[in-house]
Amino acid sequence: MVAAAQQGDALALDQLLDELAPYVRRLCARIAPAAADDATQEALLAIFRGLPSLRAPEAIMTWVRSVTMRTAMRLARQPDQEVAAGPALADRYVPSFEGLADIDDALARLPPSQRAVLVLRTREGLSEQEIAATLGIPAGTVKSRLHRARAAFREMWES
């Protein structure tokens, strides 16, 4: 089906969209909960625009995950950029713990960069190497973000 979609078979594209959309939406809702609809549409647009040039159709899910994560993180950061100055500061962002409802709520209060590594590790079951490849960052950065994310998460639950 992926090969047919890459060749411009519109019915295969339509079916591929049905199969990819729930996964893309789920990731976007976890990484950019306040902009999940926009992130889903932007990620799917980027995926389908890039589909004809995808060189390894068998690795489509890895590529879809990477495109989706980058799109969702960009949209999740947009409100932060008005008050902070980029990912370095966002990593030092201190979440508010008041009125915590559940695990998704706690995740949503982490800065996007920490939220992303925690979602990929705990919800998607990726290794640190796979997370590094997905986000295009060094494995050492994944390790340190995971450490900070877990510490912040633990503090939220224990507070």
Added chain:
Amino acid sequence: MNDTAPPADIDPVDRLTILAAALPGAAVRQRHIAAPFDAVWRVIADLEHATPRYEPDVAQVRVIERHGQLLRLLVQDTGGREEMVDAKLRPGWCLMQSATVVVAFAARRVGSQTLLAHLEHRRVQTPEPGQSRSYYRRAAEAKIDQELQTIERLATQNDAE
């Protein structure tokens, strides 16, 4: 062909935009139709009777197979040539594909009116010497605009009956 239920949360017009992103050269236009969604969709879904009224190249459409949302059509153009077309049809979404063309319609309720998006794409692009790609796109968009106007007229008549 696999007849699976679509995820309900992808708006059809957004779906058409995503589909167009994967079809380089596809022409897409939208029009706010001054008729309710049901009246507009009655026109689009009536493939056999309505298509020859708004599509100038089509003389006749016959539905020869139907399995849920999936249809197979036999389309005869105004020159008498016949072509097999596979289609997917459900409220708000119609996608048709032959060996040479892709045609899609997507509709969204907007109050008492309807936003209708229409895509046309030639799968085999054979530009004539001296004509640029933008020339073909402009011509395709003008044709789609004309078709959307005709569909609006048909839908408005439907709504009045």
